[in-house]
Amino acid sequence: MRVSGDTLTFLGTGDAMGVPRVYCDCEVCTEARNTGVNRRLRSSVMVECGEASFMIDCGPDWRFMMEGLGKRKMRDMLITHAHFDHIGGLPEWSDACRWLGEKGRLYAPADVLEQIVRQYPWLPRQMEMTAVDDGITLGGWEISCWKVNHGKNGYSYAYRLQKGEYTWVYNSDSINLSPAEKEPLKGLDLLVLGTSFVHETAIFESRSVYDMKEAAQLLSEVNPRQTIYTHMSHDVDVRKELPLSEGVSVAMTGMTVDLSK
Structure with a gap:
């Protein structure tokens, strides 16, 4: 049985600083300010x-x-993890829940929930917090998670979602995955993968997310049917030809994907 009618929409596709970066007048940031194709x-x-x-x-x-x-x-x-670019909106969500009089439901691995509460100790008053280490079901999707290497930034989590015959993974923040960390990436209909740069030249020990050249090697190993790159910095100009393998595309803000094809 195929999934019927379920969709994935990209609301944000940028890295931790977003695009444009406030201090930057590079070609991509300038275009993002003026016409917005690269705004992320x-x-x-x-x-x-x-x-x-x-x-x-x-x-x-x-x-x-x-x-x-x-x-x-x-x-x-x-x-996925308790870095500001992934949890910085939780206070606003909490406030919305308070005014609506309806508790939000926040799901994350137990250690991530602990980090969130340390940063925002009032959040549990406005939301139910559920650890997902042993898996969870949302919208009919069977969801599991596993820890992935986040380079100099420690670790993040990736999510694998399955419904019927369709399986996809959301893995926005990772680099240099071990064989065990790659295993859940096999047999996918769709992989959403973070690639901050086309080719990042910083020393490897200082880095935290795949670039597109490294991602191509990863894809050759795990062989998903379709891949979409996200978490892109101002190094990526979506107006230009990018080094994308067959079956690979870049996420655009507002882009919707049918989770059945």
């Missing part, structure tokens, strides 16, 4: 499953994303 909010996606929906990650641009969607509430949220 911090990475986040929404999954819609009939009447149900949920988001993955809630960065500091969450309010702008909700306004763009014309939505006044979001009930369910998955979090």
Whole structure:
């Protein structure tokens, strides 16, 4: 049985600083300010499953994303890790839940929930927090997670989602995955993968996310049917030809993907 009607929408496709970067007058940042093709909010996606929906990650641009969607509430949220570009919108979400009188439902691995509460100790008053280490079901999707190497930034989590015959992974922040960390990336219909640069020249020990050249090598090993790159910095100019393998595309803000094809 194939999934029917479920969609994935890219609300933000940028790295931790977004595009344009406030200090930068490079060609990409200038274009992002003037015409907006390369304008990127911090990475986040929404999954819609009939009447149900949920988001993955809630960065500091969450309010702008909700306004763009014309939505006044979001009930369910998955979090990949407790870095600001992935949780900076939680206080605003919490405030929305308070005024709506409806608790949000926040899902993340137990250690990520602990980090979130240390940073925002008032959040549990406005939301139910559920650890997902042993898996969870949202919108009919069977969801599992595993820890992935985040380079100099420690670790993040990736999510593998399955419904019927369709399986996809959201892995926005990782680099240099071990064989064990790559294993859940095999046999996918879709891989959403973070690639901050086309080719990052910083010393490897200082880095935290794949670049597109390294990602191509990863894809040759795990062989997903379709791949979409996200979490892109101002190094990536989507107006230009990029070194993309067959079956690979880059995420654009507002882009919607049918989770059945």
